Amino acid sequence: MKRVIYSGAGLLLIALAFLVFNGLSGMLFTNARLDLTEQKLYTISEGTERILDGLQTPIELHFFYSDETAKELVALRNYARRVEEMLRAYQRASGGKLKLHVIDPQPFSEEEDRAAEFGLQAVPLNQGGDKVYFGLAGTNAEGSTQIIPFFPLDQEEFLEYEISRLVQGLAAGELPVVGVLSGLQLTGGFDMRTQQATPPWMVLEEVRQLFHIESLRRDVDLIPTNVSVLLLIHPKDLPEQTLYAIDQFVLRGGKLLAFVDPHSEADPGMGIGPGEFGEERASDLEPLFKAWGVRMVPQRALADAAYAMSVGMGAERRPVRHAGWLSLPRGALDQDDVTTAALENITVASAGILEPLEGATTRFTPLFSSSEYSMPVEAERFATLDNPETLLLGLEPTGERYTLAARIQGPAKTAFPNGIEGREKGIQESQSINVIAVADTDLLSDRMWVQVQDFFGQRIPQPWADNGAFVINALDNLSGTDALISVRSRGRFTRPFVVVETLQRQAENRFREKEEVLQQRLADTEQKLAELQSPDPEQALELTAEQEQALRQFMQEKVRIRKELREVRYQLNADIEALGRTLKFANIALVPLVLTLGVLALWLWRRRRSA
């Protein structure tokens, strides 16, 4: 035996044993994994288990994956294996209520027709026309279907959520009804400014996948009884009958998710260019809010230096921080409320301020709050704001943290104690109303939270903020289906360099004032120059010697100020670059240097000892 092992045959034996063992382990240990990620991104979560526990009727899942065709695509193959394993984990956890079929649809086969029937997308691989199916279709006992047309490879962290959402959709039988009353063109429309058709907002598409949407007209006089949550967006000058309908809906136990805004940038307004009045783009729910013990501070929007977002200013201009466009981090979101607890960040633009009224009977729980470095500004300023930097310049933090979104719960009375004209008195009060109010509508628009990628005609959302998740969370929570929430908000999109951001903020504060002073001096100098260069026509055309002297001085002054200004601009990033250099040094050269010195010292010591 020993002779066989220590021979060429032994080598072959070793290779074979290795291959066979790994082939077997690939088949046997499909579910033994240690998930070291902070949010257990690769493990079935409790929320999913709850959804699976709640299954009443059997669900069949058909996982279509063109195994044969995807031969050479290792990344896809690996991901497909992962999806399949996840689905098998679902099947195991469901206790037999969920059945999985794995299908490799061959070209021109019955299975391929089946996949197409479900509405799955085949993605062409190459010029030759090979197509890969990599999607999921689920059916329930009632025969309704839900699909994931294609699993995008770069969104592994949302895999569980997507599958759970599909299962949930099938389990619920009938989807909860969300009534949508919107003053913005959520369903897409025509943009007068760009002269182009606009696609439907992604947030609506997301809502549509989990809820049945019922569109309501702005003059509706009764919210239909089948509506369980009313999604009210940008209510601008609603007729009294509509306000009354909302009032009665909320008092009779209907749930409301309202988005109001002192200045909605998504609202095209009446005019075409910038410079119109802000009020046209404002919306409020004033009489109803008052009855519920809350108000949105009128005509005021919030500027916040700490949460200001960097916005691009077009080609060849450096991005500037916009104190009205805020990226609210975890710390700004209520960690105790199920709708916001697990979110990472929410972005808002020219948001308003919500406040509880004195003597309110309801409970006011802030969901989004500003930082202490914020202050209210005229909402109108946003309408004419050319340079967002001016906002930061004039910012004098009040030290107060303002509320941008809140949950309002508790006993409330009607806003229409006498009813309205032509209608009899309705419900007068409720033991507990359930409202979530958000003082910004822009967070709903695509550009604030999601990039939509066109993937062979399929619109694939790639969120970079949690705005969409918040809306769905809020609707889920209000409509009473919140098992999915814990699954949804597990992905963490970004882990930014906090220190660098702070440095940037400090540098900006430090140099802003200096820049302002220099800009002012430059403007003065330029004005004086202009005065000198265009002399009064009544005076002589020739410049006097003193005037020429002054002209030259001003010219020099201008050049100098411009140089200083450039310096200041350059300085802005100097600290950040310096930190970068220090870190590069620490990581590339520090340890090698210390090691080298240590070795040298050791060598010298040894030599001296032996000498």
Next chain:
Amino acid sequence: MSQLPVIFKRELASYFATPLAYVFIVIFLVLSGVFTFYLGGFYERGQADLTPFFSFHTWLYLFLVPAIAMRLWAEERKSGSIELLMTLPITRFEAVGGKFLAAWVFAGIALLLTFPMVITVNYLGEPDNGVIAAGYLGSWLLAGAFLAIGSCMSALAKNQVIAFILSVAVCFLFIVSGLPMVLDALAWAPQWLIDAVASLSFLIRFDSISKGVIDLRDLLYFVTLIVAWLAATAVVVDLKKAA
């Protein structure tokens, strides 16, 4: 295996007896830093994770690890000390295992000396340290796999340079076996063979570990790969002794 610790200690000490080991560590640290910051754009990316750091390890090891491994056996053979080693009352496996473990621990020390990277990301932001730990484990296993191959190649060749070139070549095969260009060439083969070849790739196994999930299959892959190549080393040492 009672003699294994003895061999291990002797070998590990021998690394630090010459300045070569320090030179190796310094080169590794400098290159990994330069790659992370300049090629990977670590600072400009602004993300508190070590993706740019780990993503170059496979390629860094491809050249550096065979350099550690090449002397394991080739030197013993060239200097003739292998005869002495073989006359000692130790088994082949103790000798092979001890030498390998010493080299592996040495590689681990070099890897641990990249600790400023961990401090850096934790200073700059809030990284997922579980993922980082998994990345280090994956990287160390990867180094072990390279070393085991290098050990076998070193036993095969009498000349260190040839041992180096051979191990670079074999390691390279194990890296690229998951890349489309290789699998394309196998288009004629049955699916199970293609899958088998793809499953041998270091790149894919290392990737999935450094994402933060330690799959038993990936772990077993690296462990059995190391064991298999070490067993092969023992066989080769014995064969060569006979020759």
